Amino acid sequence: MNLKKMLTIAVLAGMVYGCGGGGGSDDSSPTPPPGGGGGSGQAATISGTLTFDKVPHNTSTNGLNHSATVEAPIRGVTVQLLNGSTVVDTDVSDASGNYSVDGETGTSYRLRIRAELKQTGTQSWDIEVVDNTSSNAQYVLDTSTFTVSSTSETRDFNADSGWGGSSYTSTRAAAPFNILDRVYVTITKLQEVDANLTLAPLVINWSPNNIPESGNLADGRIGTSFYTQDQIYLLGAANTDSDEYDGHVIIHEWGHYFEDNNARSDSVGGPHGGGDRLDMRVAFGEGFGNAWSGIITDDPFYRDSFGVNQSQGFSINVENNNVSNPGWFSEGSVQSILYDVYDSANDDLADLGLQPIYDVLTGQQRNTEAFTSIFSFMTYLKEENASDVAALNDLLNDQNINVNVDIWGSNETDNEGQPSVIPVYNELSPGDTQEVCTITTFGSDRNKLGNRKFLRLNIQSAGSYTLRLEPSGSNDLDGYIYNQGQLVAFTEALGTSTVNITENFAAGTHVADVLAYNSSGSAIVGTCFDVSLIQN
Numbered sequence: 001m002n003l004k005k006m007l008t009i010a011v012l013a014g015m016v017y018g019c020g021g022g023g024g025s026d027d028s029s030p031t032p033p034p035g036g037g038g039g040s041g042q043a044a045t046i047s048g049t050l051t052f053d054k055v056p057h058n059t060s061t062n063g064l065n066h067s068a069t070v071e072a073p074i075r076g077v078t079v080q081l082l083n084g085s086t087v088v089d090t091d092v093s094d095a096s097g098n099y100s101v102d103g104e105t106g107t108s109y110r111l112r113i114r115a116e117l118k119q120t121g122t123q124s125w126d127i128e129v130v131d132n133t134s135s136n137a138q139y140v141l142d143t144s145t146f147t148v149s150s151t152s153e154t155r156d157f158n159a160d161s162g163w164g165g166s167s168y169t170s171t172r173a174a175a176p177f178n179i180l181d182r183v184y185v186t187i188t189k190l191q192e193v194d195a196n197l198t199l200a201p202l203v204i205n206w207s208p209n210n211i212p213e214s215g216n217l218a219d220g221r222i223g224t225s226f227y228t229q230d231q232i233y234l235l236g237a238a239n240t241d242s243d244e245y246d247g248h249v250i251i252h253e254w255g256h257y258f259e260d261n262n263a264r265s266d267s268v269g270g271p272h273g274g275g276d277r278l279d280m281r282v283a284f285g286e287g288f289g290n291a292w293s294g295i296i297t298d299d300p301f302y303r304d305s306f307g308v309n310q311s312q313g314f315s316i317n318v319e320n321n322n323v324s325n326p327g328w329f330s331e332g333s334v335q336s337i338l339y340d341v342y343d344s345a346n347d348d349l350a351d352l353g354l355q356p357i358y359d360v361l362t363g364q365q366r367n368t369e370a371f372t373s374i375f376s377f378m379t380y381l382k383e384e385n386a387s388d389v390a391a392l393n394d395l396l397n398d399q400n401i402n403v404n405v406d407i408w409g410s411n412e413t414d415n416e417g418q419p420s421v422i423p424v425y426n427e428l429s430p431g432d433t434q435e436v437c438t439i440t441t442f443g444s445d446r447n448k449l450g451n452r453k454f455l456r457l458n459i460q461s462a463g464s465y466t467l468r469l470e471p472s473g474s475n476d477l478d479g480y481i482y483n484q485g486q487l488v489a490f491t492e493a494l495g496t497s498t499v500n501i502t503e504n505f506a507a508g509t510h511v512a513d514v515l516a517y518n519s520s521g522s523a524i525v526g527t528c529f530d531v532s533l534i535q536n
């Protein structure tokens, strides 16, 4: 019997899309009742190997190479044995895709393979792939019904990519399982560095309807693959841009989820690319994401396929140290440093592996008083790895970053020809007033170098304080005050008069970013204005 064919038929019949409740209303071929509760058959073990069609990249074009598709194991997912709509037994597939469930001979069953990774205990996670264009139904792969004839029955199943040779011609059943497989690889790697790995529930939204246009998420108009609030959205648009086989894209977005829950990111988001001079928080977040996918997979090539037949693509080699416009504001510099800290390849002397990186991200960097940046990360990494300081300094030096680094970037001198961006932070104690200047020289997306000015507020004792922003011209000024990554006060009100941000603050250094708009608040501008810290 050709089980792969059988499965394909089940998929074509529309059975791949189940809803978690197991209502089975889409089951057009009812299973015979199990014979009055059993007794007629013998106990039987049904086992086998679960695989999915994995489509690799063409390493020349960075597009997908459908003709090189291989069957890879479906690892770590929930497998249910169903008699009708009743779950008879459940297993979790192992690292080779093997499963084993118990039934009895003479009875008809289906296997339901759920697109989820779940584990409870000391190390725990709860991750599922759903269709955001179909009421957030979890993807499940139901096999056709089979009747058990042996007490030791072998049943292998493969989830098909749906590729028909020159286009997708059937359900892309493998997609959710490749997405989960990239998460499986990530979790497996993190288990080695964290005996108590605990991950917040995560929903990954993927659909062939997810297109690179903005609009309603439930319609698939997701714009681009992205992470937000324990949800990842991934593109699935055939012939345009699909990401289910772009493993580095998946792990990059997963990295943002990890930052959000287990580490910390102060990134303000926004458009970015290699060569951009960015807000240092954005540079760290995006550079981290790119390096992260290289670190997790031991593959420095970040590849993203798109275009007709998924045949085009681009790549970023995070091992490359020769980035354009290097510096503390460059995502390219950040990713090259992080990858070299990790790897043992011979273009650098650092070889620390994942553990020290993980420890800083989930430890000191998570609680730092400064904004998260390459400054804070490298300061803590050097503190914790004293014997590697020379090699780590080489990496900083290579990227035009001052090796005498502290979390505030106090000794940094690289201003890209724009004096206002140094010092990285203007330090204010109560009673101080300073003039700061913003620029739009490197773009005006609110996330480019110099768009905002960073302040370090020395608040020695708890109490009421005001951060005052006084425009020198007809500008609308905004400000945001944070304590260890938490936004504690801000103003976004429109107006060109003096801004007072007054709040009761806990004792301890706070940080702020301030920026200027034109009088109508429609665009940010480069201008100078006074900032004051006042104790009330």
Ligand SMILES: [Ca+2]
Pocket: 235, 241, 242, 243, 246, 304, 305, 306
């Ligand atoms: Ca893609």
Ligand SMILES: [Ca+2]
Pocket: 318, 319, 320, 321, 336, 339, 340, 347, 348
């Ligand atoms: Ca390198």
Ligand SMILES: [Ca+2]
Pocket: 339, 340, 341, 342, 343, 344, 345, 348, 349, 350, 351, 352
């Ligand atoms: Ca290295």
Ligand SMILES: [Ca+2]
Pocket: 319, 339, 340, 343, 344, 345, 346, 347, 348
């Ligand atoms: Ca290297």
